Amino acid sequence: xxxxxxxxxxxxxxxxxxxxxxxxxxxxxxxxxxxxxxxxxxxxxxxxxxxxxxxxxxxxxxxxxxxxxxxxxxxxxxxxxxxxxxxxxxxxxxxxxxxxxxxxxxxxxxxxxxxxxxxxxxxxxxxxxxxxxxxxxxxxxxxxxxxxxxxxxxxxxxxxxxxxxxxxxxxxxxxxxxxx
Amino acid sequence: xxxxxxxxxxxxxxxxxxxxxxxxxxxxxxxxxxxxxxxxxxxxxxxxxxxxxxxxxxxxxxxxxxxxxxxxxxxxxxxxxxxxxxxxxxxxxxxxxxxxxxxxxxxxxxxxxxxxxxxxxxxxxxxxxxxxxxxxxxxxxxxxxxxxxxxxxxxxxxxxxxxxxxxxxxxxxxxxxxxxxxxxxxxxxxxxxxxxxxxxxxxxxxxxxxxxxxxxxxxxxxxxxxxxxxxxxxxxxxxxxxxxxxxxxxxxxxxxxxxxxxxxxxxxxxxxxxxxxxxxxxx
Numbered sequence: 266x267x268x269x270x271x272x273x274x275x276x277x278x279x280x281x282x283x284x285x286x287x288x289x290x291x292x293x294x295x296x297x298x299x300x301x302x303x304x305x306x307x308x309x310x311x312x313x314x315x316x317x318x319x320x321x322x323x324x325x326x327x328x329x330x331x332x333x334x335x336x337x338x339x340x341x342x343x344x345x346x347x348x349x350x351x352x353x354x355x356x357x358x359x360x361x362x363x364x365x366x367x368x369x370x371x372x373x374x375x376x377x378x379x380x381x382x383x384x385x386x387x388x389x390x391x392x393x394x395x396x397x398x399x400x401x402x403x404x405x406x407x408x409x410x411x412x413x414x415x416x417x418x419x420x421x422x423x424x425x426x427x428x429x430x431x432x433x434x435x436x437x438x439x440x441x442x443x444x445x
Numbered sequence: 446x447x448x449x450x451x452x453x454x455x456x457x458x459x460x461x462x463x464x465x466x467x468x469x470x471x472x473x474x475x476x477x478x479x480x481x482x483x484x485x486x487x488x489x490x491x492x493x494x495x496x497x498x499x500x501x502x503x504x505x506x507x508x509x510x511x512x513x514x515x516x517x518x519x520x521x522x523x524x525x526x527x528x529x530x531x532x533x534x535x536x537x538x539x540x541x542x543x544x545x546x547x548x549x550x551x552x553x554x555x556x557x558x559x560x561x562x563x564x565x566x567x568x569x570x571x572x573x574x575x576x577x578x579x580x581x582x583x584x585x586x587x588x589x590x591x592x593x594x595x596x597x598x599x600x601x602x603x604x605x606x607x608x609x610x611x612x613x614x615x616x617x618x619x620x621x622x623x624x625x626x627x628x629x630x631x632x633x634x635x636x637x638x639x640x641x642x643x644x645x646x647x648x649x650x651x652x653x654x655x656x657x658x659x660x661x662x663x664x665x666x667x668x669x670x671x672x673x674x675x676x677x678x679x680x681x682x683x684x685x686x687x688x689x690x691x692x693x694x695x696x697x698x699x700x701x702x703x704x705x706x707x708x709x710x711x712x713x714x715x716x717x718x719x720x721x722x723x724x725x726x727x728x
Contacts, residue, residue, distance in 0.1 A: 312609070353576045357497040357519060368501040372494065385607050388566035389553035394607055405494055405526060405535075407501065412492065413526045413535040422578060422605065424570065438578055439496070439522040441539065 301376035303328040310383035313390060323393070323425070326432040327381060331399075334358060335374040341366045351428070352435045368407075375402035390427070392435075397421040418442055465489055465506040465529040469538045473523075475575050476543050478514040481525055483507060489529040495540070496521035520577035542577035545603075546628035548585070558641035559618055559668055563611040565636055569625040571603045578606040583627060590622040591615050603627075614638045618670040640670035646721030648680070648714045653703060657726050659712055660701035671698050676716060684710035684727070 303324040307315045315323075330349035337345035343359045350358060365371060377400035385394035398420055405413040424436040465485025473479055483489075485506035493500050493512060497519040504510050506529045517523070520542045526535040549570040557564045567587060571579045585608035588598040594615075601608040608625070615621060618640050624633040644667035651658045659680055664672040678700035681690045685708050693700045704712070706727045714721035 312611075360497040361495075361499060364497075365499040368492075368499055370492065370494070370499045370501065372499070384605060385609075387551060387553075387568045387609065388563075388611055389551070389568075391551055391553060392568060392570075394605060396605075403524075405492065405499075405524065407490075407492070407528075412528055412533045413494075413524060415524075415535070415537075417522075419522060422580060424578070436578055438520050439539070440520075440580060442522075 299332075299376075300325075301328045301331045302378040303331075303381055304379070305381040305383065307383040310386045310393075313386040313388050315383060315386060319390075323383070323395075323432050324381060327379070327395070327397075327423075327425070327434070329431075330434045331376060331379065335376060337362055338365065338372040338374065341371060349431065349433055351426075351433045354434050354436050371406040371409075373404040373406060375404075377401060392424060392426045393432075395421075395423045395425060397423060465527050465531065466534050467491075467525050467527040467536050469523075469525045469536055471538050473517055473538060473540045474543055475520050475540050475573060475577050476514050476518050479512050479517065481510045481512060483510060483527055485527070485529050485531070487529055489527050492526040492528070493523060494526070495519055495523040518575040520573075520575070542579045543573040543575065544628065545571045545579040545583045546574050546630055547572040547576070548625050548627055548630045548632045550623075550625050550632040550634060552623050552634040552636060554636070556637045556639055557614045559614050559616055559638050559666065559670055560641055561614045564614050565612040565623065566609065567612065567623055567625065567634075568607065568609040569603070569627075569632070571606045571608065571627055579603070580606050583608075586626045588622075588624045588626070590624070591617070592619040592621060616668045640672045641666040641668070643672050643676070643678075643716040643719045643721075646678075646714055646716055646719055648712065648721055648724055650712065650724050650726045655705065656703045657706050657712075658701060658703050659714075659724070659726075661695075661699050661714065661721070663698040664695055664700065664716065672716070674698070678714060678716045680704070681713045681715070682706065682710050683713075684708055 305324045333345045333349050341362050343362045346355050346358050380398040382396045384396050401417045403415055403417055404411050419439050420441050422438050422440050425432045425434050467483050469481045483506055487506055489504050489506040491502055491504040491510055517540050520540050522539055524535055524537045526533055551568040553566050569585050571583050573579055583603045584600045585603050586598055586600050587610050588596050590596045618638050620635050620637050622633050622635055643664045647662045648659055674695050676695045677692050679690055679692050680702050682704055691702055693702050709727045712724045
């Protein structure tokens with residue numbers, strides 16, 4: 266009777282370990298490979314209304330911006346920032362990557378999605394301001410060892426502008442945390 | 446006595462097992478130095494990860510650790526991590542923008558026809574000295590200074606770091622300065638106001654040898670501004686042989702063309718969407 270209980274306990278623990286390992290592998294894979302989920306609400310934007318095509322391209326480009334930023338910070342590659350960042354934001358992130366290289370650090374983001382709200386669209390269509398409620402898991406690694414791991418519910422304010430064939434991020438500023 | 450000593454040992458063990466802790470202030474103003482109190486003891490590593498930096502340095506756990514102002518210039522979320530022999534502890538805090546003192550001004554378009562209702566859009570993004578977007582409401586002073594005219598200004602409150610106005614261009618052509626000011630920042634852009642479409646386009650005809658010289662009066666817009674040289678005027682002649690259209694750019698304020706006309710012909714003129722008078726010549 267006692268042996269059977271022990272056997273079932275071990276089986277249960279083994280099963281739990283297996284599930285955790287599978288979840289960890291899945292999360293790691295999606296951190297680098299998948300495009301983050303971005304939902305955009307443009308109901309209250311002004312003074313200019315968002316055109317249909319713009320309403321589709323912004324969530325796509327913003328998601329790609331987050332994906333490339335996560336890749337840049339995980340792999341310490343400044344070249345990943347060339348596609349979707351410009352101006353001060355690109356300078357800031359480049360500085361961050363360079364200082365990570367100098368300190369031997371890496372930052373890994375697991376992106377759980379963004380709720381984007383367009384809050385200002387310039388009359389000439391040359392800039393848009395967004396509010397992003399982002400859900401992320403962040404790990405800071407020193408020499409491959411995780412030294413900090415935390416789930417984040419952070420609110421960002423961003424400014425994006427149209428480039429030649431995409432929207433690029435000019436400013437992305439975390440302004441506070443929020444309840445999940 | 447045995448119970449008491451066991452309790453003392455347990456208490457000591459619990460205290461000894463307590464890891465290093467770190468307690469940064471929850472909110473910091475950009476460009477301000479801070480001190481981060483820590484607990485624990487022994488050698489430790491302090492990591493500070495922010496929007497534009499990630500640093501690592503050796504510290505003594507249990508002491509107050511100072512962070513220089515230049516490490517906290519970028520607004521956003523920072524994580525302070527203290528790793529001692531017994532593990533790592535972390536705490537996050539936010540750096541908020543400092544006082545508004547910079548502007549990024551977008552003015553569109555750079556050339557605008559006179560009298561265009563809400564034809565000029567001016568958007569100002571409000572920043573602090575470290576290029577952080579200042580989100581709290583701040584008054585931005587917009588001003589318009591036409592060439593040879595007096596300045597007109599209006600205040601708009603920035604919302605979430607953005608203030609904007611739409612302006613109607615003046616009736617008179619020429620450059621006009623558009624400015625926005627906040628704190629010590631005063632950004633100015635120049636918009637060239639150009640004549641609008643031609644107005645009251647009129648032509649006249651005169652005989653030159655065997656041809657007719659068809660010539661416009663000086664081409665002006667409805668406010669009396671000269672339509673710029675190079676603007677195309679189209680002359681269309683309809684006679685017994687059919688219809689002929691010739692495009693001519695304005696030179697020195699007028700557009701003219703010599704046309705060989707046999708018999709009676711009707712000549713019309715247009716510039717863009719504006720049509721002028723009609724002439725009957727020949728016969």
